[in-house]
Amino acid sequence: MHNASKHLLFILAPLVVVFALLPGVYQNHLLxxxxxxxxxxxxxxxxxxxxxxxxxxxxxxxxxxxAYGFAxxxxxxxxxAPLAVLVGGVVAILLGLLLTPLLRLSGAYFAIANLAASLAxxxxxxxxxxxxxxxxxxxxxxxxxxxPTHAYYAAVVVMALTVGAVVYLKNSPFxxxxxxxxxxxxxxxxxxxxxxxxxxxxxxxxxxxxxLAGGIYAWYVSVFYPDNVFSGEFSIFAIVFAxxxxxxxxxxxxxxxxxxxxxxxxxxxxxxxxxxxxxxxLIMGLVLFLPAxxxxxxxxxxxxxP
Amino acid sequence: xxxxxxxxxxxxxxxxxFGGFHALDGLSFHVVPGEILGLVGPNxxxxxxxxxxxxxxxxxxxxxxxxxxASSGGVASHKLVHRGINRTFxxxxxxxxxxxxxxxxxxxxxxxxxxxxxxxxxxxxYRLKEVADRPAAxxxxxxxKMLDLTRALATRPRLLLLDELAAxxxxxxxxxxxxxxxxxxxxxxxxxxxxxxxxxxxxxxxRVIVLNAGKEIFxxxxxxxxxxxxxxxxxxxxxxxx
Ligand SMILES: Nc1ncnc2c1ncn2[C@@H]1O[C@H](COP(=O)(O)OP(=O)(O)OP(=O)(O)O)[C@@H](O)[C@H]1O
Ligand SMILES: [Mg+2]
Numbered sequence: 001m002h003n004a005s006k007h008l009l010f011i012l013a014p015l016v017v018v019f020a021l022l023p024g025v026y027q028n029h030l031l032x033x034x035x036x037x038x039x040x041x042x043x044x045x046x047x048x049x050x051x052x053x054x055x056x057x058x059x060x061x062x063x064x065x066x067a068y069g070f071a072x073x074x075x076x077x078x079x080x081a082p083l084a085v086l087v088g089g090v091v092a093i094l095l096g097l098l099l100t101p102l103l104r105l106s107g108a109y110f111a112i113a114n115l116a117a118s119l120a121x122x123x124x125x126x127x128x129x130x131x132x133x134x135x136x137x138x139x140x141x142x143x144x145x146x147x148p149t150h151a152y153y154a155a156v157v158v159m160a161l162t163v164g165a166v167v168y169l170k171n172s173p174f175x176x177x178x179x180x181x182x183x184x185x186x187x188x189x190x191x192x193x194x195x196x197x198x199x200x201x202x203x204x205x206x207x208x209x210x211x212l213a214g215g216i217y218a219w220y221v222s223v224f225y226p227d228n229v230f231s232g233e234f235s236i237f238a239i240v241f242a243x244x245x246x247x248x249x250x251x252x253x254x255x256x257x258x259x260x261x262x263x264x265x266x267x268x269x270x271x272x273x274x275x276x277x278x279x280x281x282l283i284m285g286l287v288l289f290l291p292a293x294x295x296x297x298x299x300x301x302x303x304x305x306p
Numbered sequence: 307x308x309x310x311x312x313x314x315x316x317x318x319x320x321x322x323x324f325g326g327f328h329a330l331d332g333l334s335f336h337v338v339p340g341e342i343l344g345l346v347g348p349n350x351x352x353x354x355x356x357x358x359x360x361x362x363x364x365x366x367x368x369x370x371x372x373x374x375x376a377s378s379g380g381v382a383s384h385k386l387v388h389r390g391i392n393r394t395f396x397x398x399x400x401x402x403x404x405x406x407x408x409x410x411x412x413x414x415x416x417x418x419x420x421x422x423x424x425x426x427x428x429x430x431x432y433r434l435k436e437v438a439d440r441p442a443a444x445x446x447x448x449x450x451k452m453l454d455l456t457r458a459l460a461t462r463p464r465l466l467l468l469d470e471l472a473a474x475x476x477x478x479x480x481x482x483x484x485x486x487x488x489x490x491x492x493x494x495x496x497x498x499x500x501x502x503x504x505x506x507x508x509x510x511x512x513r514v515i516v517l518n519a520g521k522e523i524f525x526x527x528x529x530x531x532x533x534x535x536x537x538x539x540x541x542x543x544x545x546x547x548x
Contacts, residue, residue, distance in 0.1 A: 173415035176404070180412045183401035186363065187454075189383035190392060192416035192461055 004171035007306050011250055012167060015039075016160045023152065031265060033148070033220055036155040038261055040213040041238035042245075042253035043162045048206035049239070050247030051169055052199055053182035054103065057111040057235055058118030061099075062092040062207045064230035066214025068125050071140040072133060081145040085154060085215035092211020095121065096204045103199045115235075122230035139225035142218065151220035158216060162209045166250050170306060178202055179248065237261070244286055246293025250306050255294055311338040314374055314496045315360065315465055321368030322355050322520075329355040331520035332369065337496045339464065342487065344507040344528065345500045347517030348540055353500045354396055356517070357467045360498075361393045362386040373465065388418040392463035396470045396500075398450035400442035400457070407438045409453055410460050417461030428456040431486070448475055465496045472506050484509050504528065516540070 022032050041063065048054050069091030073079035079087065102113050128136040169175030180188040181195045189195050214229060221228075245256025263282070267275045290296055295305040313336035322330040329352045337343045345353050358364045360371055365380035372378065378386055401409050410425050429435045432452040437445055442453055451471055458466060468487070472480055480503070487510055491497050501507050507514060508528050516524035516531055518540045524531050531537050 173411065176408055176412050177416055179404060180401045180409075183403055184399050186383075187395075187399040187401060187457070188412070190361065190387060190461075191413035191457055192384050192387040192418050193412065194382075194384050 002171075003306075004167055007167045007170065007250055008164070011254070011306065012160060012163045015163065015254065016156060019156050019159070020153070023149075029148065029152065033152050033155060035257065035261060036152070036159050037213050037217060038237060038241060038257045039159050039254060040155070040162050040209055041234060042241040042257050043159075043166050044206045044209040044213070045238045045242040046166060046247050046249075046253045047169065047209070048202055049242065050249070050252075051175060051178040051182060052202045053106075054114075054199075054203070055107075055111045055239065056114050056206070057239070058114035058116070059206075059210060059238055060230055060232060060234040061114070061118030061121045062095060062210035063214035063217070063234050064118070064125065064226070065095045065121060066092045066211030067218040067224065067229040068134055068140075068214075068226075069211065070215035070218040071135075071142060074142050074145050075135075075140065076133075078144065081147065081150065081219050082154065084145070085212060085219060088215025088218070089208045089211040092207045092214065093204050095211075096207030100200055100203065103196075103203060115232075118230065118232075118235070122226055125230070126226035134226075137226060139223065139228075140218075142222045145219055146222045148220050151216050154219065155213070155216045158209065158212045163250065163254070165205065165209070166253075170250050240283060243293060244283070246295035246305075249293075249295050252293050252295045252305075259294070311340070313337060314339050315498075316372045317356075317360065317369070318372075319369035320356070320359060320366055320371065320379075322352075322359055322364060323367045328520050330359065330366075330369075333517070333520060333522055334369075335515050335522060335525065337465065337498060339494045339496050340491055341513070342491045342497045342499060342511045344511035344514035345498055345517065346502070346504070346507060346514055346528075346531075351517040351540075352520040353517055354469055355520075357393055357469050357498070357500065360465075361391055361467060384416075387461050387463075390462075390464035391467070392458035392461050392465075393467035394451065394454040394458055394469055394471050396473075398447065398454045400445070400450050400453045402443040403441055405439050405441055406434050406445070406453055409442055410456050413457045413460035419460070419462035422460050422462040425460075428459060432456050448479065459490075463495065465498070466490065467498045467500075469500045470502065471499070472501055472503055480506055504532075 019036055023029055026032060045056060045059060048056050066088030069088035070084045073084035073087045099117055102110055105113055125134045126137045130136055169178065177193045178198055180191060181193060181198050185195045217229065218224065241256040241260050242253040244260050245254065246252030264279060267278050298305045316336045318334045320330050320333040333356060347353055359366050362381055362383035370377060370379055373389060373391060407425060410428055414422060429438050432455060434449065434452055437449060442450065445453060455471065472483060475483060484506060487497060499511060512527060514528050514531055515522050516537050523540065524534050524537050
């Protein structure tokens, strides 16, 4: 069987089936929803960081832009929720286009500039002068579209598409070329790769998935403030989960979210007093001893991990 | 050289500055299809800079580069690759975390060449078969140079620029790679060879350009070059006296 079909059958399909069925047997639907959102965001980080090497510290900017794109469509144009989610994705792409000059920067400079950009978008959206459009700092309340069940399944669909995109990157010359650009841009251009085009495509693809996730998040929670959907925790968590599992793989970010977000919720509930400590130590230990992520435990033994 | 052929590359009065420093200072030369041209000169004379400008890494600050009848100075590298220029690097630059096979696959997929050699042929011809599925980071420096070369050949260049490909090879490997370079030229490929090893240059070229401080100081056969007082002075002054 073709590698890509194997990856779709043995990684993507089980993931989708499990998350589609879990709400029927597990009561904490909000927690399940958050898992799906983080699976999307961690894979979005994987696309831009794992495959092209740009660390998006302001990744939440796309998520927030998607949430507000959704809210504005629903509030002002009474757009049906699924369509408003798509608009959220488009808004994130437009923001991504606006930010393409950042791709000229590299390393920490890109990360910091991206963080600054996400803060700028937050303050733009939260500006009281824009109350008529965004409701400014007072937050939005979307009663007409409230439907957590539909929002949850929309999130599962977007997760499936995002993981599918990563399966494609892992199995196509396109994904190989992206990694070549990440490894050595000059050599990639001598392989005939248009490095600017490749970086922009990966950047916009990762913006799109975060924007869709943000739109769905707005749909699910229906009441939120700018600080909620532009919270730096989304960026940090998505990055940490992806790195913890191992980027530039399909399974790494999935494993990272399931384990780390699982532990996060477990210790958060049982022993909240030790929570920050345990969590911090875990992440430090990983960065020190397994910089290439959990999946590198297997690759070091010579096993191939998709 | 064969004067009846039209040059595939013509460089005229090329200037490249870094700050106020002229790395290339009015360099002019040409290459014809099937020719192996030696580009020699002491350290810092501008050989790599010339290759960088011709392959589109740097835009020239003056002068002209014409490849295959069309101006090519300042054109993006990937476009020049598609037009038929490729190169290796003095310090090889493979995609370190990708396997040898994947390194070549990228160039085959994006090089835009029809009729390029297959991966199997390239791996076998350049002695990379045993390491085909290892990350490029595992290769020794000579193997990494061969990988640079196979990546270039996968795009089926008509002009190939080799920047000190032979440095660091043992005598048997030198003979072998000299044979490979000659075989490539025999297919009509124009090749510019930058090298400090004069014996190697002697073996494969019939014409050399001697560079000093970004300018051509001699053009002709290596045998004549080594009798030119100006050339001797430049080389004896540097660390590469032979
Ligand atoms: N990117 C750059 N920025 C600043 N100066 C540069 C740059 N590239 C080259 N130079 C300078 O230009 C001059 C020519 O360098 P170049 O690398 O072309 O020499 P070379 O003939 O290839 O030398 P070598 O035999 O040591 O490889 C040197 O003085 C070098 O320091
Ligand atoms: Mg050099």
